[in-house]
Amino acid sequence: MSGTVLLTGAAGRIGAVLRGGLPERGWALRSLDVVPIVDPRPGEEHVVADTTDLAAMTGAVSGAAAVVHLAGVSGESTWAAVSHANIDGTHCVLEAARRAGVPRVVLASSNHATGFTPRPASGPLREDDGLPRPDTFYGVSKVAVEALGSLYADRYGLDVVCLRIGTAAPEPTTTRHLSTWLSPTDQVSLVDAALRAPSPGFAVVWGVSANTRGWWDLTAARALGYEPADDAEVFAEALVEVHGEPDLADPVHARVGGEFTTAEFDAEQVEERP
Numbered sequence: 001m002s003g004t005v006l007l008t009g010a011a012g013r014i015g016a017v018l019r020g021g022l023p024e025r026g027w028a029l030r031s032l033d034v035v036p037i038v039d040p041r042p043g044e045e046h047v048v049a050d051t052t053d054l055a056a057m058t059g060a061v062s063g064a065a066a067v068v069h070l071a072g073v074s075g076e077s078t079w080a081a082v083s084h085a086n087i088d089g090t091h092c093v094l095e096a097a098r099r100a101g102v103p104r105v106v107l108a109s110s111n112h113a114t115g116f117t118p119r120p121a122s123g124p125l126r127e128d129d130g131l132p133r134p135d136t137f138y139g140v141s142k143v144a145v146e147a148l149g150s151l152y153a154d155r156y157g158l159d160v161v162c163l164r165i166g167t168a169a170p171e172p173t174t175t176r177h178l179s180t181w182l183s184p185t186d187q188v189s190l191v192d193a194a195l196r197a198p199s200p201g202f203a204v205v206w207g208v209s210a211n212t213r214g215w216w217d218l219t220a221a222r223a224l225g226y227e228p229a230d231d232a233e234v235f236a237e238a239l240v241e242v243h244g245e246p247d248l249a250d251p252v253h254a255r256v257g258g259e260f261t262t263a264e265f266d267a268e269q270v271e272e273r274p
């Protein structure tokens with residue numbers, strides 16, 4: 001399978017990585033963002049639109065084989081900002097896909113949908129181990145993203161794959177990232193697998209590399225065809241030298257959402273940020 005992918009949030013960090021990698025995997029890109037793309041690539045279509053604009057989104061998805069929906073507020077913010085961009089935006093993307101007959105949508109969820117979930121006493125954590133336990137308004141919006149995906153899969157038969165992304169970054173910069181890193185190469189591989197998996201129906205999978213210190217189960221992601229190539233452990237020695245070995249009892253390491261579960265992310269603190 002190949003064809004045109006509508007990539008929302010294309011001007012962002014993960015968008016930049018996917019704009020580099022997905023064409024090499026055979027996908028033509030229609031790159032959409034609310035801000036203009038400043039570094040157009042050959043063969044790429046461009047759309048400036050807001051994902052909360054249903055009419056614009058219905059036009060933008062027309063003729064696409066799939067949507068990869070990254071656009072939104074990508075960290076904690078006010079409830080108004082997060083709920084509008086992430087919940088209303090995802091609703092518009094799914095509704096536009098349904099109206100235009102686009103059969104598959106890949107949604108950027110987040111580990112913060114279940115950030116308060118503790119590290120299991122033994123064995124890796126599956127995606128469906130317990131209820132979602134969001135750690136922030138941002139995390140709540142990602143629970144809603146997954147719920148909207150589930151609704152559109154069950155009610156309208158769309159294939160919807162939700163990626164519970166860990167830390168998508170060029171390289172790990174904290175000792176928590178030794179567990180949560182999703183390398184640029186693996187960002188492309190994971191999204192490509194989510195686009196190609198035969199009839200996934202509704203799926204929620206962790207989005208991390210094959211990290212030696214990882215504790216989120218990659219069985220479901222691998223079942224889609226994801227083959228991670230990278231392991232954050234190659235950065236461990238340098239990070240541990242600076243920060244020390246992680247204390248696994250510290251909430252930063254003992255909970256899925258790490259720092260987002262600490263008081264620094266209480267809503268009042270966030271509202272007061274500039």
Ligand SMILES: NC(=O)c1ccc[n+]([C@@H]2O[C@H](COP(=O)([O-])OP(=O)(O)OC[C@H]3O[C@@H](n4cnc5c(N)ncnc54)[C@H](O)[C@@H]3O)[C@@H](O)[C@H]2O)c1
Binds near residue numbers: 035072085111
């Ligand atoms: N980077 C990570 O480590 C990480 C981890 C977990 C989940 N995610 C999720 O992955 C997605 C992409 O993350 P990122 O790091 O590239 O984020 P980013 O903030 O770098 O990019 C987000 C992009 O979305 C665009 N955008 C925001 N609101 C929009 C709207 N209403 N309409 C159209 N465009 C809009 C922004 O202009 C921006 O270019 C986000 O949904 C984020 O929540 C990222």
